[in-house]
Amino acid sequence: MQYRELGKTGIKVSVVGFGALPIQRIDEKIAVEVLHKAFDLGMNFLDTGFRYSDSEYKVGLALKGRREGITVATKSPARDKKGMAEHIQISLKRLGTDYIDLYQLHNVKDMENLDKVLAPGGALEALKDAQKEGLIKHIGISSHRKETLFVAMKQGFVDTIQVPFNAVETDEIEELLDLAEETNTGVIVMKPLAGGAFNNPTAALKFILKHRISIVIPGMDSLEQVIANAQVGTMETTLTEEEQKSLDIDTAQLGAGFCRRCEYCLPCPMEINIPQIFIWESYVDRYNLPEFARLRYQSSSKGVDNCIDCGKCESKCPYELPIRKMLARAGEKLSQK
Ligand code: SF4
Ligand code: SF4
Structure with a gap:
């Protein structure tokens, strides 16, 4: 060492x-x-x-x-x-x-x-x-x-x-x-x-x-x-x-659609905690904790179905992420029983 x-x-x-x-x-x-x-x-x-x-x-x-x-x-x-x-x-x-x-x-x-x-x-x-x-x-x-x-x-x-x-x-x-x-x-x-x-x-x-x-x-x-x-x-x-x-391949693949948890997109007018939802999504995708993530998501009152499609989050994201699409995808995974 x-x-x-x-x-x-x-x-x-x-x-x-x-x-x-x-x-x-x-x-x-x-x-x-x-x-x-x-x-x-x-x-x-x-x-x-x-x-x-x-x-x-x-x-x-x-x-x-x-x-x-x-x-x-x-x-x-x-x-x-x-x-x-x-x-x-x-x-x-x-x-x-x-x-x-x-x-x-x-x-x-x-x-x-x-x-x-x-x-x-x-x-x-x-x-x-x-x-x-x-x-x-x-x-x-x-x-x-x-x-x-x-x-x-x-x-x-x-x-x-x-x-x-x-x-x-x-x-x-x-x-x-x-x-x-x-x-x-x-x-x-x-x-x-x-x-x-x-x-x-x-x-x-x-x-x-x-x-x-x-x-x-x-x-x-x-x-x-x-x-x-x-x-x-x-x-x-x-x-x-x-x-x-x-590393180059991973960087190219991840570079575009990767939430850095900077929270610039907050506050959302519907109080959706956008980066938190992506964290829970990563618990499903990468940490093998789907039950834990779904339980946390499903017991929160501000799921992605509250989104009114205003686009305010996207205009604030410094990485220009397609947040609404990403949220919809995350919501689908996290809503499963
Ligand atoms: S588009 Fe949806 S998630 Fe983004 S700020 Fe508006 S309500 Fe919140
Ligand atoms: S502003 Fe973009 S990168 Fe930052 S937390 Fe929100 S979605 Fe993630």
């Missing part, structure tokens, strides 16, 4: 870390086995989330007796001080630890959300208090939209940013990496495999590792994935001709 500096934190992290969202769907015993395998193969960083149902708890089980040397990152969607302080305490309890290495502001998607975090009584105050008390070591931010990451780095209140980046999602990445380098901010890459959309995951990871990022954290829920991903962390990052070709 190769290691890189995580920005100004002083921590050396494995270039491939463990994305712990998918362990929600496996049982405790297997989750622990999978995480231990990752640790054994040199992965020394894991990222979970307050919102990832029982992921923090399962991570906590795996950390028993293995806490030392592991950088534990989690994140909370709280935007106010009180909520964030509560979430930090709950995360500590679930993770079974008395400190968390990196606590991140989860998905700060726009300036309105960032303003809430930074306002008096905002979540940042709770993070700073927790840092003073030694409950958390470092503060980070994650977002699908780069606007807030630029501001956070410029203002200097974060040690790390977490950003989606892969061969089909490259917009503004060089500018972001320039600023990260300038401000010595660690760069954690999420969604490296675009939800399983790449036919050659090794090529997809190598492509990312060629860049000036600190760590890439593919989500994992099996020993096979851990072994394959850890292997990439030992490799030269130069892509073979065959790997490049596979």
